[in-house]
Amino acid sequence: MAGRMQRTNPPEDVTDHRFLQFPQTLNDATRALYVTNLSLLLTKEIDIAPSFDWELATRTGLAALIQGFLQYTHSNASGVDLFVCQGWARLFQIQEPVYREFLLEFYATVSYDHRKALEDRTAFAFRLGGVSRECCVIELATRVGIYTADETRSVHFLAFLADCLTEWPDDYNENTFWAEITGAVYTPSTARGGMIRSTTYRILHRLISICLTHHKNSQQDDGDDE
Structure with missing residues (x-):
């Protein structure tokens, strides 16, 4: 049903890539942290995740059953439906090429401040394509393709996120x-x-x-x- 994992062997000159040459203009402590993180990442394998065959699932009659589990409806206290989340379904439909240099750069530099609000554009900081970037949690999810821009503008969107389970039910x-x-x-x-x-x-x-x-x-x- 799902494709096999593929092992990506690191190219010998991967550290010579310009995206992994963190500029000297960075704060010394920040640059040292990036280099340390990169050194650790270079010792690990990067595996390409398999993609799910939705066409086969449809032909076998499983797609409709699975989709029912992947959709979540946010309702108010009276049981009125306010927001329907399709995020899980979209997550499992993502099939994009994986570039080792981008992954190494992102994971070596990314930081997240969980104390900041979901719409705070300084919550996520990272480098990608040789450029320092910042975004909020909601923007990151939108750019990845989990939510649409229209969904995030809904007056019920933040309430839906706040209502999501983040720990085991009692x-x-x-x-x-x-x-x-x-x-x-x-x-x-x-x-x-x-x-x-x-x-x-x-x-x-x-x-x-x-x-x-x-x-x-x-x-x-x-x-x-x-």
């Missing part, structure tokens, strides 16, 4: 949830996506885990989920 119990979807006892060391009984849930698990962590799949996971 009544959540991982053992009970795992038992419901697998019929087995939850043991972290042996839990696998292939144990989930619902095909739809297994696909959702794969989508979320890959898009959020970009971890490569083990042979056991591949065998269970394919």
Whole structure:
């Protein structure tokens, strides 16, 4: 259902790229931090995340089932629908080329101040294409393609974001949830996506885990989920 991970071997002269030559005009401490971060990143692999085959999902009748889980409706206390979020669906439809130099530059320089408001344009700071840039959380999500500009202008948009879950619900119990979807006892060391009984849930698990962590799949996971 999803494409395989591809390993990108770093070019030998990657540090000679002009986007990774941080200018001497930067604050000494800032430049030293960027160089340190870059040195650490160069020791790691950058994997290209697989893309999801929505055409195949449509032909097999799974697309409609999955889309139902990926859409969230924000309602008021009276149950009136105020805002429909399509962000998850758009996230899983992103299929763009990956450029190692851009990734290295961004991750070596990005910083985020969580204390600032979501619409504060100084919350995110980073370099991209050799230029220092700033944007707010909402603008970043819009530029990535998760939200549209019209959606972010909605009078209900900020209320929708504030209402989103950022931590586990009080009544959540991982053992009970795992038992419901697998019929087995939850043991972290042996839990696998292939144990989930619902095909739809297994696909959702794969989508979320890959898009959020970009971890490569083990042979056991591949065998269970394919």
